[in-house]
Amino acid sequence: MGEEDARRAVAAAPAPALAAAAANPGAGLSGDRPRRAFGDLAGRRPVLAFLLRRVGAGLGTLLVVSLLLYVAVQVLPGDVAQIVLGRTATPERVAALRASLHLNQPLPARYLAWLTGMLTGHLGDSTAALAQGNTVPVWQAIHGPLGNSLVLAGITMVIFIPVCVVLGTLAALRAGRAADHVISLSALSVSALPEFLVGTLLIVVFFTELNLLSPIASISPGQTPFSDPAHLVLPVLTLLGISTAFGTRLLRASVAESLREDFVAMARLNGLSESRVIWRYALRNALGPSIQVIAQMIQYLVGGIIITESVFNYPGIGTALVQAVLVRDPQEVSVIAAILAAFYIGINILADLAVVLVVPRLRTRL
Amino acid sequence: MGARNKDGGLSRRQLLAGGAVGAAAFAGAPLLAACAGSTPKSGGAGASTPPLNPGPQSAGTPVKGGTLRVGLVTNGNAETLDVQKAINTPDYCRTDSLFDPLFFQAPSGTPGGVYPGLAVAAEPNADATSWVLHLRDGVTWHDGKPLTADDVVFTIRSWGSAASYFQPLASSIIDFKNVRKLSARTVQVPLVRGVAEFPSITSWYNGYVIQDGTTNFGKPVGTGPFKFGSFTPGTSSTFTANPDYWKGRPNFDALVVNSSFTDDPSRLNAILSGDIDTAPGVPQALAKANSGRMVIGNAAGPGFIAVCMRINEAPFSDLRVRQAFKLLIDRQAFVDNVFDGYATPGNDCIGSTLQYWASDIKATYDPQKAKSLLKAAGHESLSLELLTSPVVPGMVESGTLYASQAKAVGVTANIRQLSPSVYYSTASPGYATGQRPLSVNYWNVLPPSLSGFYLEALNAHAPFNETAWGLAAGQDKLFYDALAETDPAKAGDKWHAVQEMQAAQGGYITVANVNYVDAYSSKVRGIQTTSAGDLNNFTFRSGWLA
Numbered sequence: 002m003g004e005e006d007a008r009r010a011v012a013a014a015p016a017p018a019l020a021a022a023a024a025n026p027g028a029g030l031s032g033d034r035p036r037r038a039f040g041d042l043a044g045r046r047p048v049l050a051f052l053l054r055r056v057g058a059g060l061g062t063l064l065v066v067s068l069l070l071y072v073a074v075q076v077l078p079g080d081v082a083q084i085v086l087g088r089t090a091t092p093e094r095v096a097a098l099r100a101s102l103h104l105n106q107p108l109p110a111r112y113l114a115w116l117t118g119m120l121t122g123h124l125g126d127s128t129a130a131l132a133q134g135n136t137v138p139v140w141q142a143i144h145g146p147l148g149n150s151l152v153l154a155g156i157t158m159v160i161f162i163p164v165c166v167v168l169g170t171l172a173a174l175r176a177g178r179a180a181d182h183v184i185s186l187s188a189l190s191v192s193a194l195p196e197f198l199v200g201t202l203l204i205v206v207f208f209t210e211l212n213l214l215s216p217i218a219s220i221s222p223g224q225t226p227f228s229d230p231a232h233l234v235l236p237v238l239t240l241l242g243i244s245t246a247f248g249t250r251l252l253r254a255s256v257a258e259s260l261r262e263d264f265v266a267m268a269r270l271n272g273l274s275e276s277r278v279i280w281r282y283a284l285r286n287a288l289g290p291s292i293q294v295i296a297q298m299i300q301y302l303v304g305g306i307i308i309t310e311s312v313f314n315y316p317g318i319g320t321a322l323v324q325a326v327l328v329r330d331p332q333e334v335s336v337i338a339a340i341l342a343a344f345y346i347g348i349n350i351l352a353d354l355a356v357v358l359v360v361p362r363l364r365t366r367l
Numbered sequence: 368m369g370a371r372n373k374d375g376g377l378s379r380r381q382l383l384a385g386g387a388v389g390a391a392a393f394a395g396a397p398l399l400a401a402c403a404g405s406t407p408k409s410g411g412a413g414a415s416t417p418p419l420n421p422g423p424q425s426a427g428t429p430v431k432g433g434t435l436r437v438g439l440v441t442n443g444n445a446e447t448l449d450v451q452k453a454i455n456t457p458d459y460c461r462t463d464s465l466f467d468p469l470f471f472q473a474p475s476g477t478p479g480g481v482y483p484g485l486a487v488a489a490e491p492n493a494d495a496t497s498w499v500l501h502l503r504d505g506v507t508w509h510d511g512k513p514l515t516a517d518d519v520v521f522t523i524r525s526w527g528s529a530a531s532y533f534q535p536l537a538s539s540i541i542d543f544k545n546v547r548k549l550s551a552r553t554v555q556v557p558l559v560r561g562v563a564e565f566p567s568i569t570s571w572y573n574g575y576v577i578q579d580g581t582t583n584f585g586k587p588v589g590t591g592p593f594k595f596g597s598f599t600p601g602t603s604s605t606f607t608a609n610p611d612y613w614k615g616r617p618n619f620d621a622l623v624v625n626s627s628f629t630d631d632p633s634r635l636n637a638i639l640s641g642d643i644d645t646a647p648g649v650p651q652a653l654a655k656a657n658s659g660r661m662v663i664g665n666a667a668g669p670g671f672i673a674v675c676m677r678i679n680e681a682p683f684s685d686l687r688v689r690q691a692f693k694l695l696i697d698r699q700a701f702v703d704n705v706f707d708g709y710a711t712p713g714n715d716c717i718g719s720t721l722q723y724w725a726s727d728i729k730a731t732y733d734p735q736k737a738k739s740l741l742k743a744a745g746h747e748s749l750s751l752e753l754l755t756s757p758v759v760p761g762m763v764e765s766g767t768l769y770a771s772q773a774k775a776v777g778v779t780a781n782i783r784q785l786s787p788s789v790y791y792s793t794a795s796p797g798y799a800t801g802q803r804p805l806s807v808n809y810w811n812v813l814p815p816s817l818s819g820f821y822l823e824a825l826n827a828h829a830p831f832n833e834t835a836w837g838l839a840a841g842q843d844k845l846f847y848d849a850l851a852e853t854d855p856a857k858a859g860d861k862w863h864a865v866q867e868m869q870a871a872q873g874g875y876i877t878v879a880n881v882n883y884v885d886a887y888s889s890k891v892r893g894i895q896t897t898s899a900g901d902l903n904n905f906t907f908r909s910g911w912l913a
Contacts, residue, residue, distance in 0.1 A: 079788040085445050087454055088791045089532045095793055133447040137600055216636040219627050222599045314633040324443040
């Protein structure tokens with residue numbers, strides 16, 4: 002009886018489903034799937050459910066980040082009233098200015114007012130400007146720098162992606178040989194140099210010595226980055242130097258790993274042409290990490306290039322943020338930081354989505 | 368971008384010189400400049416003094432037209448065109464071009480320190496407690512209205528309002544209630560005490576004349592050589608020439624003040640590449656490194672950096688300690704090492720190049736005497752904190768050099784560096800309070816007279832009393848006496864007595880009187896660096912581009 006019961010029990014329990022359920026919670030039979038957000042949806046439209054979950058989490062993260070940043074500006078020593086008044090600050094003047102700027106209201110109330118404003122599209126006015134009697138809407142002050150940063154990032158990315166793919170693949174294909182050594186070593190050395198050094202060396206070569214390009218990439222009000230495209234060459238080269246060095250090494254590693262897989266050997270044994278093997282098998286399977294690399298570069302390029310902006314005096318969003326922090330402008334810092342945080346989180350979500358779309362296997366493992 | 372001579376190849380000096388210009392605001396920049404050492408012009412390293420030089424030539428026939436582009440380090444969204452709230456170089460540069468003062472700050476040697484602006488003359492009564500200002504004829508505002516006494520009365524009264532940064536100084540001497548117009552071209556200004564150099568006070572940046580009834584500076588209307596065009600705070604402003612300017616239409620068609628720069632090497636790069644024409648207020652190390660490649664103006668002025676002692680706080684309440692602290696420093700070393708020769712040794716009397724300044728008083732360097740004074744005062748091994756901050760180049764270096772010289776006489780001055788954002792804050796340790804017994808301070812621009820500076824910082828009621836002067840009974844008597852003396856010969860003697868007292872007992876240890884240093888492209892003419900300030904206190908009306 003025991004033996005037959007055991008056999009019936011084993012027959013009744015679907016073994017593959019058990020194994021699958023152990024490996025992939027959420028996949029397999031409906032009876033075994035744990036409850037999770039958008040449960041039914043996850044069964045029928047896994048990608049959509051995944052996207053909704055990630056967006057939800059992203060919004061939550063954004064909220065927490067905005068709160069932390071708002072508090073961080075208050076915690077920094079010095080405040081906008083003191084800094085704007087500078088030497089002329091006396092306790093009375095500072096108190097009067099803070100009152101007129103509504104800075105002496107309790108922090109939770111101010112944060113809620115700010116948050117409401119952000120959600121309804123009112124980005125407010127720069128506090129430092131108000132302290133000096135000017136009204137400068139934050140959006141007016143930052144939409145130019147934001148656009149400038151996006152242009153620079155866009156141009157760099159358009160060149161970065163093909164260069165990285167080509168160099169990384171080449172290095173992986175010729176792994177261990179001369180081409181690989183040259184590419185990897187130069188990538189390693191350039192990525193070891195600090196940004197301002199790369200930028201400065203480019204200035205010395207192209208301006209001080211060759212007098213070909215301007216060392217300053219500033220943009221007058223009313224002009225766009227494209228008004229004088231030659232000004233963009235050196236900043237883009239500086240950014241490319243850093244990012245392609247980094248990206249090439251990562252791509253080389255992922256392509257090399259993908260070339261070691263069984264299916265590549267199988268494809269070759271089946272007699273497929275080398276270029277087909279590389280394109281359809283090796284590269285496609287190296288796409289997952291590549292997308293992550295590209296996403297990381299985009300994030301870095303939009304908000305994190307303050308040093309390159311400083312060397313070339315390029316009016317990007319990084320410079321705007323640093324200036325706002327130096328003067329402790331609560332409104333401007335919070336708005337810029339929230340926009341950049343939203344951008345970062347959005348890129349993350351898109352990158353993950355792209356990876357999921359490109360790697361079909363992941364869709365059932367969500 | 369002009370042509371450039373170059374040696375073959377990229378020599379180490381060229382790389383470092385290029386690096387000095389390109390390597391941004393990192394601590395290495397002055398070091399790189401020092402390594403680059405001699406420029407093609409001067410052969411030796413270190414102690415050569417750069418010559419005093421007004422910069423561009425002013426001889427020749429002016430060329431009409433062109434746009435003057437001035438490059439400044441940004442002050443972000445706090446930049447303003449409001450005369451009453453102008454507080455930094457970008458603000459001064461702009462308001463000086465849009466507006467005029469009653470009297471202009473003059474280069475050294477001009478009696479009274481000023482020359483006529485919108486006021487052609489100022490008559491005091493016998494004891495200088497009441498002044499009558501005579502206004503210039505034929506001056507019109509940018510909107511066409513004529514300048515009247517009502518505008519001047521409104522302006523002077525506005526100096527006393529809480530909205531004006533001029534209020535602390537102005538309210539200490541002006542009796543606002545009784546300022547009144549006597550006729551269409553005369554205004555009476557009664558004072559609360561006698562001030563013989565009153566016209567020099569009116570030349571202060573926040574005192575430039577505004578139109579009667581002005582409430583808003585969104586589209587400012589002034590009488591100045593340039594009219595408002597556009598302004599983006601933290602980025603740039605464009606002004607156009609005023610064809611009806613009372614001194615004659617400027618040669619330039621337009622003035623662009625580009626305040627988008629985040630650091631000084633970028634500004635100098637911009638001059639080399641032709642993106643701007645002049646960069647005022649250049650750090651000394653960069654000026655030295657670039658003196659072969661662009662025109663550098665170098666003028667002695669009243670600006671200074673000083674180690675300040677609060678004379679009513681221990682240990683400085685003991686006069687012997689103050690004297691010891693003054694004797695222990697070798698001021699020439701500061702001029703050579705901290706300011707690269709773009710300065711002169713201080714003598715603890717503020718106001719170098721100003722009228723009545725005691726140039727004959729010299730500071731002594733006597734570390735042995737300093738040691739014995741400290742011993743007599745019972746402070747053989749004194750240990751205290753020296754506050755400083757990199758607000759301007761040279762402040763932190765001055766603090767460090769002072770501390771190392773103080774070590775030689777047994778004083779341990781521990782450097783505490785604050786960030787520039789909090790250096791003038793009222794929070795502890797508050798600026799100009801007893802919470803800072805020993806600190807480094809700087810003054811870049813001053814009201815152009817000893818009266819002006821002493822009213823600001825060296826009397827019991829001074830708004831910026833960094834050294835706690837005047838709090839002991841009778842300490843200010845000599846000062847108020849000199850302040851009111853209208854006879855120039857007697858005033859000279861009285862001010863000398865005031866300064867002798869400062870040198871002997873005061874809290875200022877001026878390490879150096881710092882020069883005004885500006886950089887120009889080779890095309891600029893007619894604008895100079897003078898003791899009145901950078902770019903002759905931002906005077907562009909007589910300049911042109913060759």
